[in-house]
Every structure is written in structure tokens, then in C-alpha cells.
Amino acid sequence: MAKISAIVITKNEEKNIERCISSLLPVADEIIIVDSFSTDKTKEICEKYKTINFIQTEWKGFSATKNYGNSLAKYDFILSLDADEELSSELQQEILSVKENLIESEAYYLNRITNYCGTWIYHSGWLPDYQLRLFPKINSQWNSSQVHEHIEFNKKIKIKKLKGFLNHYSYYTIDEHLERMKSYSSLGAEKLLSKNESFLILKAVFNPPLRFIKTYFLKRGFLDGFYGFVISYIASFTVFLKYFKAWQLKKSKRNQP
Secondary structure, eight states, rough: OOOOEEEEEEEETTTTHHHHHHHTTTTTTTTEEEEOOSSSSSHHHHTTSSSEEEEEEOOOOHHHHHHHHHHHHSSSSEEETTTTTOOOOHHHHHHHHHHHHHHTEEEEEEEEEEEEEEEEETTTOSOOOOOEEEEEEEEEEEEOOOOHHHHHHHHHHEEEEEEEEEEEEEEEHHHHHHHHHHHHHHHHHHHHHHHHHHHHOHHHHHHHHHHHIIIIITOGGGGHHHHHHHHHHHHHHHHHHHHHHHHHHHHHHHHHH
């Protein structure tokens, strides 16, 4: 049977990390927590578990920090989770089942379902949400994207899907969502500039309503009730911020002496 190293990166995750760890214990042969010097009780909670390898390091960005965690893994297969995620009992059983036959030419998508302000979201473009999280250590690395990082392979890999849900406790309040979207929109603006996108101010005007229509109607966000409307509205506002910030940055660079 293959052995799995679970890797989790943390920064002030006291309200999430114990749930995450508890879900990993039945399936992982080692758990590595890569913490960026949390100032809350994250370290204290992790150190209750004597088998956990708790490492602290300066924040290197999502991809670099995850790659650092992967480099510490003792075993040939990595299960990568965020601190606000947990394996459902069905997903635990699936992983235990495939663990008997893991091979280095295969990797697995996990289907993530998101809990938003206490409600599971089944539409709004949030489900299905396949995340590549179980993969061989060799010939793999997280890419260098500043936002929405993903695993890349140095050789051909067959990717399969597991059915059990990866539970994602993303936002406890709407304010949390708005704060994170400010950060994501800034990173998105920098990415747009790196691609030399044009007509930024026009896209800031016309793309947001298109995003709302797509999320609320085409992706059936209306079936998620009130929070489906909120998610659709914030998605459209984030698009506006991304293009507007990119336009401001481009204008600022143009005006520099």
C-alpha cells in the first residue's frame, strides 16, 4: 500500500485547522503543517497532535509555500488541503480505497463543495469544483501564478476523479468575502497588466454585468437563494475592481517620468 503525506499551509487558522487535521488523520501517513508565523492559536492547536510535523517559515506566496511543504514530504504521494477544507467521510473512504493502488502516473481530482455563511452552495458556478489535490510527489510542482495556483507535471499523468465531497468552509460572513475579493482583484489586476490587456476601462464597465448574468442566471445562482444573489453580485463587483485597478496601475506607470 502506498503512503500519503498531507500538506497544509496556515496563517491564523485557529477556527479551521483542527477540523482539517481531524479529517486527515484516518488517511494520511504524515501531516505537515507549513505555518507562516500565525499570531493566533494555530500553533497551539497543531502541537496537540504529537504526530504532526509543524514547520514555521516566512510567507513565500501560495505556490512557493506549497512547494516548500511538498519538498518536506517523506512519502511518494501528496494530499494537499487548505486549512479551511476537510475530507468528508465518503471522500476518506474513497482515498483509503485508491491508496491500495496508487501509482506515480496517476493523480486525482477532489470535488470541492463550498459552505458560504453556513449554507452549502450547489450552483452559482461553485459546484462542481474539481481541485487536483492527490498526486505523486515526483515530477510535480505548484505553478507560479499569484492567484488560483495549480499543480503542473513534468511528464504525462492520467487524472481521475473521486466522488466524495471536499468540504470547503470558505466564508463565515459576507464581510470576509468582500475583504478577500479586494485582495484577489489586486492580484488579478497585476495579472492583466502582465498580459498587456487593452480597453481596460471599457471592460470595467461592460464585463461586470455579464459576469452577474452568467453567475446568477446561466450558472443558476438563483437556486442558491439569497446567498446566490450575494455571490453573483460580489463576483461582478470583483470583475469591476480587477479591470479598474489594472487601468489605474497602467495609467500610473504611463505617467511616471
